[in-house]
Amino acid sequence: MEYGYYPGCSLTGSAHKLDKGIKKVFAKQGHTLKEIPDWNCCGAFEYGDRKELAGFSKKNLEKARGHFSEIVAPCPACYKNLREADEKREFAVTHPLDLFDEAFFAAMKQDRDLKGQVFTPYYGCILLRPKETAIRNNTVMEETITRFGGDVAGEAVKDRCCGGNQIFINKDVTEKLSRLVLDKSRGTIVVFCPLCHMAMKTFSGERKVVYYTDLLLYIMGENSTL
Amino acid sequence: MPKTDHAIELTDYERQDFSVCLGCKICASVCTVNDLDLSTNPQEMLQKLFLGKDVAADDPLVRFCTGCYRCTGACPWEIRIPDVVRALRQVHATESPFEKAFKGSVAIWGRVYEPYVLMRAVPFLLKGGYIKHMMRWMEYMGIHLPHKVKRT
Numbered sequence A: 001m002e003y004g005y006y007p008g009c010s011l012t013g014s015a016h017k018l019d020k021g022i023k024k025v026f027a028k029q030g031h032t033l034k035e036i037p038d039w040n041c042c043g044a045f046e047y048g049d050r051k052e053l054a055g056f057s058k059k060n061l062e063k064a065r066g067h068f069s070e071i072v073a074p075c076p077a078c079y080k081n082l083r084e085a086d087e088k089r090e091f092a093v094t095h096p097l098d099l100f101d102e103a104f105f106a107a108m109k110q111d112r113d114l115k116g117q118v119f120t121p122y123y124g125c126i127l128l129r130p131k132e133t134a135i136r137n138n139t140v141m142e143e144t145i146t147r148f149g150g151d152v153a154g155e156a157v158k159d160r161c162c163g164g165n166q167i168f169i170n171k172d173v174t175e176k177l178s179r180l181v182l183d184k185s186r187g188t189i190v191v192f193c194p195l196c197h198m199a200m201k202t203f204s205g206e207r208k209v210v211y212y213t214d215l216l217l218y219i220m221g222e223n224s225t226l
Numbered sequence B: 001m002p003k004t005d006h007a008i009e010l011t012d013y014e015r016q017d018f019s020v021c022l023g024c025k026i027c028a029s030v031c032t033v034n035d036l037d038l039s040t041n042p043q044e045m046l047q048k049l050f051l052g053k054d055v056a057a058d059d060p061l062v063r064f065c066t067g068c069y070r071c072t073g074a075c076p077w078e079i080r081i082p083d084v085v086r087a088l089r090q091v092h093a094t095e096s097p098f099e100k101a102f103k104g105s106v107a108i109w110g111r112v113y114e115p116y117v118l119m120r121a122v123p124f125l126l127k128g129g130y131i132k133h134m135m136r137w138m139e140y141m142g143i144h145l146p147h148k149v150k151r152t
């Protein structure tokens, strides 16, 4: 299957690891990701004017029109903005986490398992809230971990806020909130949001923080992803 | 006219929409800002807006709301409080130098070019004690040249 791909700014910069991971996972499953031509930034959460903010994503949808009907956007903020801008539900704007379903795992080539390893799946906010744009399966990361024999910890913090989007405004806020999450998690922390990844990485010390795609690639047999 | 009324215009709400607020304060009970040992109550903010009063730029909610939507998720009316906060920040023009740089980059390239944003925000990053985190970021951050900003 061919999907329209909206990487957003962070995946072309500091979250390039997530970009590569997503592309690899999709390629291994026989799917193609084709970038929306000349896409622009979605505006993240930086614009207080709702119309101005929606305007960025509307422009992106215009650029996708005629090329794709299904659009995949890995960054939770990009995904939310695109979905909200698609008022008439003209496109299927999908978060990759919703594509890791039964059929996906049935077709996946497993090379390793996660036995003896402990993980804390951390979703943060925007994947889970608000309801209208939340991912369909909010236990997909836990299911993946247990499916391949790993242990899940830290359930209580999976939807807490790491304060990531305050990191360049009031860093102390992010530090305090991230530490609340870090203190209650065990083992390797598995994230999807690039901003959660940055906040967690910044304050995690020796603790391991990986993207969910790193986990999939590890199971699929890629080296040095975990 | 208080600045506040203008903020509501930036959201998808109208002032009367806040009349549905039940005053139940569920939003306050889940608000992330209250994890910071600050006491804040989104319901009070909505009430001020409803009554046409100003909400100050240094209100803890305006300053520290993380946009987590925990309030929206718990509110019986699913009021999108962080959207209101962002509008208030806009009318109060309280963006940090980093946010200004972000918008500057979007205005120039249509995208956020991280090295540009970081360079523009250097004085702020120095003053704010961010340098100690820089090494950590370098570990995984790909610094690339401007010609690669548009890769399609």
Ligand code: SF4
Pocket: A007, A008, A009, A010, A011, A040, A041, A042, A043, A044, A045, A075, A077, A078, B112
């Ligand atoms: S949310 Fe972040 S990454 Fe996504 S496009 Fe917008 S700025 Fe860029």
Ligand code: SF4
Pocket: A076, A123, A124, A125, A126, A127, A160, A161, A162, A163, A164, A165, A193, A195, A196, A199, B066, B067, B068
């Ligand atoms: S970065 Fe933090 S604030 Fe943003 S979604 Fe992730 S948890 Fe929430």
Ligand code: SF4
Pocket: B027, B030, B031, B032, B033, B042, B061, B064, B065, B066, B067, B068, B069, B070, B071, B072, B081, B082, B085
């Ligand atoms: S979005 Fe803002 S107001 Fe709502 S719970 Fe989170 S921090 Fe509090």
Ligand code: SF4
Pocket: B020, B021, B022, B023, B024, B025, B026, B027, B028, B042, B043, B046, B074, B075, B076, B077, B078, B079
């Ligand atoms: S949860 Fe909703 S209804 Fe209850 S006080 Fe807060 S805003 Fe009002």
